[in-house]
Amino acid sequence: MELKVLGQDNAAPQGGCSSGTCGSSEDGMGHLPDAVREKVHNHPCYSEEAHHFYARMHVAVAPACNIQCHYCNRKYDCANESRPGVVSELLSPDQAAKKVLAVASEIPQMTVLGVAGPGDPLANPERTxxxxxxxxxxxxxxxxxxxxxxxxxxxxxxxxxxxxxxxVTITINCVDPEVGAKIYPWVFWNNRRIKGAKGAKILIERQQKGLEMLLERGILVKVNSVLIPGVNDEHLKEVSRIVKAKGAFLHNVMPLIAEAEHGTFYGVMGQRGPSKQELSDLQDACAGDMNMMRHCRQCRADAVGLLGEDRGQEFTLDKIEAMDIDYEAAMNKRANVHAGIEAHRDALRAEKELADGHETLLAPLGTPPARIAVTTKGGGVINEHFGHAKEFLVYEASPEGIRFIGPRKVENAYCVGPDVCPDGAEKGTVLDAILDSLSDCSAVVSAKVGIEPWSQLEAAGITPNGAYAMDLIEDAVKGMYGDLVDQGWSAKDLHVQAAS
Incomplete structure (x- = not known):
C-alpha cells in the first residue's frame, strides 16, 4: 500500500494554517470582532465548523435575471440535478414563507434562509x-x-x-472587463442589453460599489468566484486581493460545472472544469490571511437541509399544505435544539483547547502530507457508512496538523441495492466513479466499509478504515494519518502522485 502525497514541498499546511482545522472554521476567526463571530457562529455557509451542525434552506422566488453567464442555464422541474440555478418549484412570497415555517418546524437546526435564484434576487426585488x-x-x-x-x-x-x-454573497468572477467579456455575453442595464467588455465593465463597477456600500453598513459579504480554466484562473488572485482589501469576510472559489448535458454555453462549447488539484492550488494561492470557504456544495436554488444533503422533496407545496404548523411550539423546540448544539460545541472546544495545550507533531518533520477522505451525516463525527455516502469530505494531514480541502460529491451512493443503482448504472461503475473522485487520497475513514469496496479501495492504493466510527472527524483524520505513518513508510519510500 502506498501513501499518496501531492509533493515533498508542501509538507506544511498552507494558507496561514497551523495545527487544527483551517479555512473558514471557527479556529480561523480569532482575529474577528465578537460581533462578527456572533453573526457567523451558527451560519453553515459562513462557518466551516457550523456546517456540521446547522442547516440552511433556499427558496426559489426569483426567476428573472439581469445578466447572462456562459456557465448558467436556469432550469425548472429538475429534482435530480444538484447545481445552482436548478429548482423543482417556483414559489410566490406567501408560499415561500409557508415553506420556511414548515422546514423550521421539522428541521429545528435550520438557521438560515437564503434567496439565491433561480435567477438573481435583486432582479426580482419585490418578490425577494x-x-x-x-x-x-x-x-x-x-x-x-x-x-x-x-x-x-x-x-x-x-x-x-x-x-x-x-x-450577502456577491458573485465576482473578474475585475477586468476584457476577462468579463469572456464570461458574460451581456448585461441588462437601464432597459438596454449591453454586450461584451462594455457590459462587463458596468457589472464590475456596480459589484464593487455594492460591496463597498454593504461593508459601510456593517453587513458581512462573502464573495463567490467561479474558477474557469484558461479564462479567469490566474486573474482570480487579483479578484481575491481586491475584495479582501475592501473588507470582504470570506472568499469562495468554486469549480466551473460544465458538463454538456446541462446545456450551458461553456458545456456545449467544451470548456473544461478545473481539476481537483487546480482548484485546491488556486484556493491556497488566494488564501493568505483571508478566510477561504472550502466547504461549498454549489447548492440548488431550492436546497433544504445540512450542506451536502437535500431534503427539498420532503417539503413540496402539496406536502406543506397538509402540515399543521404550530410555530410557537416549534420556536421553543428550536431554541432547545440550538442550546443543545451550542453546549456540545462548547464541550468540543474545551476538549480541543486541552488537547492543544499538549500538542505534538503528528509525524516527524519532513513526513509528506496525506489526503484522507471521511464520511459523515453531520455532527462533526464519522457516522456514515461508506456505501451510503453521496459525498466525501477530504482533509490534508501533515506533521503540523490538518486542514480541510473540500467536499467530493458522487452521483450515486454505492450501496443502494443488490446489483444496480437507481439510474441503471452497475455497482462497479458507481464504485469506479468514487475511486476516481478519491484518486488523490491515501485513506478513507467511514463508520463501516463493506468487504467488496474494501478490497477495491485497497487495490486502488486507498486504505479503508472503519475503526474510527463515531469519533470526531478531526481526531479520526489525525489518527488515520498516524496509522499510515506507523505502518513503516518513510519519505524515501513514498510514492509521490500528482493529483488529477
Whole structure:
C-alpha cells in the first residue's frame, strides 16, 4: 500500500494554517470582532465548523435575471440535478414563507434562509423582499441571506439593511472587463442589453460599489468566484486581493460545472472544469490571511437541509399544505435544539483547547502530507457508512496538523441495492466513479466499509478504515494519518502522485 502525497514541498499546511482545522472554521476567526463571530457562529455557509451542525434552506422566488453567464442555464422541474440555478418549484412570497415555517418546524437546526435564484434576487426585488419581510415578522430567529450578481445591488442596500439581512454573497468572477467579456455575453442595464467588455465593465463597477456600500453598513459579504480554466484562473488572485482589501469576510472559489448535458454555453462549447488539484492550488494561492470557504456544495436554488444533503422533496407545496404548523411550539423546540448544539460545541472546544495545550507533531518533520477522505451525516463525527455516502469530505494531514480541502460529491451512493443503482448504472461503475473522485487520497475513514469496496479501495492504493466510527472527524483524520505513518513508510519510500 502506498501513501499518496501531492509533493515533498508542501509538507506544511498552507494558507496561514497551523495545527487544527483551517479555512473558514471557527479556529480561523480569532482575529474577528465578537460581533462578527456572533453573526457567523451558527451560519453553515459562513462557518466551516457550523456546517456540521446547522442547516440552511433556499427558496426559489426569483426567476428573472439581469445578466447572462456562459456557465448558467436556469432550469425548472429538475429534482435530480444538484447545481445552482436548478429548482423543482417556483414559489410566490406567501408560499415561500409557508415553506420556511414548515422546514423550521421539522428541521429545528435550520438557521438560515437564503434567496439565491433561480435567477438573481435583486432582479426580482419585490418578490425577494416580500419574502424576507414575512420571515422577519414571523420567524425572527432565522438569519436572512441573499446571493446576487451585484448589478442591481447598489439600488437595494437600504432595504437590505432595513430587513436585517446580515449576510450577502456577491458573485465576482473578474475585475477586468476584457476577462468579463469572456464570461458574460451581456448585461441588462437601464432597459438596454449591453454586450461584451462594455457590459462587463458596468457589472464590475456596480459589484464593487455594492460591496463597498454593504461593508459601510456593517453587513458581512462573502464573495463567490467561479474558477474557469484558461479564462479567469490566474486573474482570480487579483479578484481575491481586491475584495479582501475592501473588507470582504470570506472568499469562495468554486469549480466551473460544465458538463454538456446541462446545456450551458461553456458545456456545449467544451470548456473544461478545473481539476481537483487546480482548484485546491488556486484556493491556497488566494488564501493568505483571508478566510477561504472550502466547504461549498454549489447548492440548488431550492436546497433544504445540512450542506451536502437535500431534503427539498420532503417539503413540496402539496406536502406543506397538509402540515399543521404550530410555530410557537416549534420556536421553543428550536431554541432547545440550538442550546443543545451550542453546549456540545462548547464541550468540543474545551476538549480541543486541552488537547492543544499538549500538542505534538503528528509525524516527524519532513513526513509528506496525506489526503484522507471521511464520511459523515453531520455532527462533526464519522457516522456514515461508506456505501451510503453521496459525498466525501477530504482533509490534508501533515506533521503540523490538518486542514480541510473540500467536499467530493458522487452521483450515486454505492450501496443502494443488490446489483444496480437507481439510474441503471452497475455497482462497479458507481464504485469506479468514487475511486476516481478519491484518486488523490491515501485513506478513507467511514463508520463501516463493506468487504467488496474494501478490497477495491485497497487495490486502488486507498486504505479503508472503519475503526474510527463515531469519533470526531478531526481526531479520526489525525489518527488515520498516524496509522499510515506507523505502518513503516518513510519519505524515501513514498510514492509521490500528482493529483488529477
Amino acid at each position: 423582499f416580500a419574502t424576507f419581510r414575512e420571515i422577519y415578522a414571523k420567524a425572527p430567529d432565522i438569519k436572512l441571506c441573499l446571493s446576487t450578481n451585484g448589478l442591481a445591488l447598489p439600488d437595494h442596500v437600504d432595504e437590505i439593511e432595513a430587513l436585517k439581512v446580515d449576510h
